[in-house]
Amino acid sequence: MKVSTRFSDSIHLLTFLVIYKGKTTLSSNIIASSLNTSPVVVRRLMSNLRDAGFIKTTHGSPDTELLREPKDISLLEIYLATEGKSPLFAIDHETNPDCIVGGNIQPTLTDYFSHAEIAAEAVLGKISLQDVIDTILVKEAAKKQAENSKEE
Amino acid sequence: MKVSTRFSDSIHLLTFLVIYKGKTTLSSNIIASSLNTSPVVVRRLMSNLRDAGFIKTTHGSPDTELLREPKDISLLEIYLATEGKSPLFAIDHETNPDCIVGGNIQPTLTDYFSHAEIAAEAVLGKISLQDVIDTILVKEAAKKQAENSKEE
DNA sequence: ATACTGGTAATTAGATAAGTTACATGATTT
DNA sequence: AAATCATGTAACTTATCTAATTACCAGTAT
Numbered sequence: 001m002k003v004s005t006r007f008s009d010s011i012h013l014l015t016f017l018v019i020y021k022g023k024t025t026l027s028s029n030i031i032a033s034s035l036n037t038s039p040v041v042v043r044r045l046m047s048n049l050r051d052a053g054f055i056k057t058t059h060g061s062p063d064t065e066l067l068r069e070p071k072d073i074s075l076l077e078i079y080l081a082t083e084g085k086s087p088l089f090a091i092d093h094e095t096n097p098d099c100i101v102g103g104n105i106q107p108t109l110t111d112y113f114s115h116a117e118i119a120a121e122a123v124l125g126k127i128s129l130q131d132v133i134d135t136i137l138v139k140e141a142a143k144k145q146a147e148n149s150k151e152e
Numbered sequence: 153m154k155v156s157t158r159f160s161d162s163i164h165l166l167t168f169l170v171i172y173k174g175k176t177t178l179s180s181n182i183i184a185s186s187l188n189t190s191p192v193v194v195r196r197l198m199s200n201l202r203d204a205g206f207i208k209t210t211h212g213s214p215d216t217e218l219l220r221e222p223k224d225i226s227l228l229e230i231y232l233a234t235e236g237k238s239p240l241f242a243i244d245h246e247t248n249p250d251c252i253v254g255g256n257i258q259p260t261l262t263d264y265f266s267h268a269e270i271a272a273e274a275v276l277g278k279i280s281l282q283d284v285i286d287t288i289l290v291k292e293a294a295k296k297q298a299e300n301s302k303e304e
Numbered sequence: 305a306t307a308c309t310g311g312t313a314a315t316t317a318g319a320t321a322a323g324t325t326a327c328a329t330g331a332t333t334t
Numbered sequence: 335a336a337a338t339c340a341t342g343t344a345a346c347t348t349a350t351c352t353a354a355t356t357a358c359c360a361g362t363a364t
Contacts, residue, residue: 002241
């Protein structure tokens, strides 16, 4: 896996806020147990999401609030807020400038790779947090249904 | 950067083989100086490219050969041969199965993320090694031109 | 007041990639 | 045939990054 779990964890966190709002205390401890990680990691994710303007947190109190509508939040925005600083495809090297290849490959690949990255981001831009929530709820309903029909 | 330099280095290596064929000894030492890395790293890249069927190498002799036409090799194929084992976007966690979110988010995101990955790969699939070579040669020619006009 | 809770720094641990050393083996040159 | 140069790999070291952990401060709520 090339992209860290911060991205998927952030989506998970935001989804949790929506689905469990009013049903559970939205503390970093409880969220951490859903994510199966430590509360500190959750708080770090929350700090980042707060700085990016997705949520409002209250120091000392677990009343975290989503500030925007799930249907208006794209996975791309979450991606950019969590991982988007560095490019997806790396061209780290200082290649040899005296070589025809080494002297020209960096801008060449940077350009081509950015096309690929933009394509991936375009897809993420069309998926909303609401889409994720809806899919999860559909899957959960299907699970329940499967359980019920088993009992009969 | 999320994807290692093996991908870009492999493209660099293959491009070098084409552009410098017959003009230089294609030894791992010489290629390494273009890539600005060590010969062992180059040999490791070559081993991988050989196993993937792109090149033929000869133990003891630097007569490495490209086995396929550059116009028929896409960057996607090189990507898959060098980095394609693991998905681009990670969902590493064993999330809590007793939670509506934790119990359903993994397949949900796996699905959405694969769409993004496929979009990126589709772009890479349309770029050929020949495209890279052509772009590099054009840039090199432009450099030479700029130098000449400066001298006048 | 006391017990939770968020905020954050500092440290540790684990994974991965790249560079390095070393050496075996094949090819080439003289 | 011997010496040289090449590839093929294994083993080790470094560097970097992520995540987990520990610890502590500060705010909230009962």
